[in-house]
Amino acid sequence: MATDPTPPASAASPGKEPRTARGKATMRKLLDAAAQEFGELGFHAASISGITRRAGTALGSFYTYFDSKEAIFSALVRDMSRAVAESAAAAMTPTATGIEREREALAAFLAFARAHKEIYRIVDEAEFADPASYRAHYGGTAERITARLDQAVASGDLAPGDNEVRAWAIMGANVFLGMRFGVWDDSRPIDEITGAVSDLLLRGLARQ
Numbered sequence: 001m002a003t004d005p006t007p008p009a010s011a012a013s014p015g016k017e018p019r020t021a022r023g024k025a026t027m028r029k030l031l032d033a034a035a036q037e038f039g040e041l042g043f044h045a046a047s048i049s050g051i052t053r054r055a056g057t058a059l060g061s062f063y064t065y066f067d068s069k070e071a072i073f074s075a076l077v078r079d080m081s082r083a084v085a086e087s088a089a090a091a092m093t094p095t096a097t098g099i100e101r102e103r104e105a106l107a108a109f110l111a112f113a114r115a116h117k118e119i120y121r122i123v124d125e126a127e128f129a130d131p132a133s134y135r136a137h138y139g140g141t142a143e144r145i146t147a148r149l150d151q152a153v154a155s156g157d158l159a160p161g162d163n164e165v166r167a168w169a170i171m172g173a174n175v176f177l178g179m180r181f182g183v184w185d186d187s188r189p190i191d192e193i194t195g196a197v198s199d200l201l202l203r204g205l206a207r208q
Contacts, residue, residue, distance in 0.1 A: 011075040013067040027065045029055040034076045039118025043073060043129045070130070077126045077133040080119050081140060087112045088144075098157035101148055103198045106174055110190050113182030120183050142167045173197065 011027065018024045033055035037046045048069050052062050066072040091108035092101055113119065126134040145167035152158040181193050 011079055012065040013071045013075075016065050016067075018065060023065075026055075026057060026061055029057060030062060030065065030072065031076055031079050034072050035080070035116070035118055035122065038073060038076065038122050038125070042121065043069075043125045046073075048072075073122075073126070074130045074133050076122065077130060077137060080116070080122065081133075081137040083116075084109065084112055084119075085140070085144060097155060098152040099198050099201045101152070102145075102170060102201065103194045105145075105148075106177065106197060107190050107194045109174055109178055110182050110193060113178035114186045117183045120179060138171065142171050145170055170201075 011031065012018060018027050030051060033051045033053075034046075036054050037050045041050070046069065048062055049059065051069075051072065052059050055061075062072075066075065088105040088108045091111075092104045096104055123134065123137060126137070142164070146163050149158060149163040149166055153160050153163065177193060177197065181188055181190075
């Protein structure tokens with residue numbers, strides 16, 4: 001996936017955090033290889049030997065940082081969730097607020113989904129292979145959206161409302177938009193998609 005050349009040490013199994021730049025680079029290779037392995041084969045068919053072969057590392061290197069296939073899968077879900085959050089944060093301009101900020105966040109997610117289509121299979125499988133990471137991924141995303149909506153309401157850019165419900169609705173829409181226009185078919189310009197969604201958020205569906 002190559003989202004971050006220096007993944008956080010917390011991605012490793014407890015007590016196996018890399019302490020050198022070389023160690024962090026090796027762990028990054030393993031995580032990127034795991035994204036390919038799990039994305040192509042699924043959790044059950046994927047193997048540690050397949051991951052190390054893709055990473056070009058020795059089998060012993062895997063166990064230097066991860067206890068098991070389950071451990072690196074959990075680390076990968078956390079790593080991808082962090083990468084999604086960071087890409088959205090980087091795409092939002094400091095002056096944007098309200099609907100414009102959600103438009104920028106959606107544009108960043110669509111671009112991320114197009115570049116890392118394996119994220120859908122990996123996160124979907126996490127519902128059963130690692131329920132805690134699955135819930136943390138969506139729960140954390142919803143919390144970030146809720147916080148943005150709270151700020152927009154406080155600044156007068158959005159009307160008051162139940163921002164937790166709004167956040168889950170926006171996230172749910174974004175997930176399926178990413179599937180339809182990021183994974184299944186990435187030919188439509190992102191601006192067209194985010195423009196239609198912004199219009200929906202701004203005007204709703206009822207006739208004006």
